[in-house]
Amino acid sequence: MEYEWTLIAEGGRSLGFGIVDIGVYLPEQIQRPEEVLAALELGKGELQFLRKYHRLEGVPVTEPGQMLDDTITQAVERLNTRPSLSGIDLVLYVHSFQVQTPSDYRLVQRVLQRFGLEHVPFYGISQMNCASSIAALQWLERISQTQPHIRNVLLICADQFNFLPPEWRYLRKSAILGDSAVAVLLSRESCQHVVQAAHVLRDTRFHNGYHATTDEISAFNRLYVDHIIQGMEELLSTQGLSFEDVDHIFPHNVNWTTWKEFSRRTGVGLERIYLDNIQRIGHTFSTDPFINLSSGLEQDWVCRKGRSIMVSIGLGSFFGFALVEHGGCEEE
DSSP, X not given: OBOOOXXXXXXXXXXXXXXXXXXXXXXXXXXXXXXXXXXXXXXXHHHHIIIIISOOOOEEOOOTTOOHHHHXXXXXXXXXXXXXXXXXXXXXXXXXXXXXXXXXXXXXXXXXXXXXXXXXXXXEEOTTGGGHHHHHXXXXXXXXXXXXXXXXXXXXXXXXXXXXXXXXXXXXXXXXXXXXXXXXXXXXXXXXXXXXXXXXXXXXXXXXXXXXXXXXXHXXXXXHHHHHHHHHHHHHXXXXXXXXXXXXXXXXOSOHHHHHHHHHHHOOOGGXXXXXXXXXXXBOGGGHHHHHHHHHHHTTOSOTTXXXXXXXXXXXXXXXXXXXXXXXXXXX
C-alpha cells in the first residue's frame, strides 16, 4: 500500500519528511499460547488469563533457520515503492532485543547489499526497547537539523526470537512476543497523515525491564495505564489538544485488557482504538503501531481528516507516542 506522511517537529516546524510507504512482514507460522507456556509449568489459570482476558490466539514466529536479515529483506520487498530505494540517504535500524545475531554477522550491511544500498550510512536505535520506533522519529528530527542533505530515509524495525526457547517469549501476565519486520520509506515530499509531534515518557525506576523481579513487575503493572494516560496527555498538551480531539489510537499490541482499562478511565471508546491485530498477532516488539496503522489505512478505517496517536511502549520503562493528523497538510 502506498500513502504519504509528513513529520513535523515539536513546536510545529515542518521537517518535510513523510512516510511514503510501509512494507510489513509477518511470518505465516503462528505459535499458540499453549506451546509457549508448556515448559513453564504455570498451570491452566495462566493460559485462561491470556485467552479470556487478553484475547490472545497466538503470535507469528519465524522458522528456526531463518536469519534476521532474511526477515528484514522480506519487509523491504513488500514496499510498493521499492524502485525508489536508489535515492535513500540514510537508514535507521530499530530493534528491541539487544542480541539477535553473532557479533561479526554485519546484519544491516547484509541487508543493504541485497538492495544496492551498501554505500548508505546507517544507525541502530535500541536504547528504549519497544519504544525505540517512536524514539527514531525524534532522532530523525535532530539529525535532519544538522544534516539538511538527508532527503530520503529507510526506517527498519525488526525483531525475532527464533533462536531462543519458546518460553522466553512470555512476559508474565502481560504478553507473548512475536516476530515481525516493517520497512518504512520516508521522504521530504508528502502532504497527508501529518505527524505533528512525538513524545517519550520515561520511568527509570523499572530499568531492569525484562529481568525485573516479581515485585518490580507488579509495581510496573499497577502504573502501566497511568503512564499511558499521562504520556498521551503530555503529547496532546504540546499541541493544545485533549482526548476529545483524537479520533483513533493505533496501540502497541501487548494485550486487550490494557486498552479496555484505558477506555474506561479516559472515555475514549474502544471503537476508536485499533484492536484487531491484538488477537490475531499479539505483540511484535517495536513494529506494533506501524503494522496497525498500515492495517487501518488498508481497511479504510482511518478518518481521512481526523487525528490519531501511535503508541509503542518499551520495558525499562519508556512510553512512546506520536500524534498524526490525517489530511492535515495541503500543497502550496
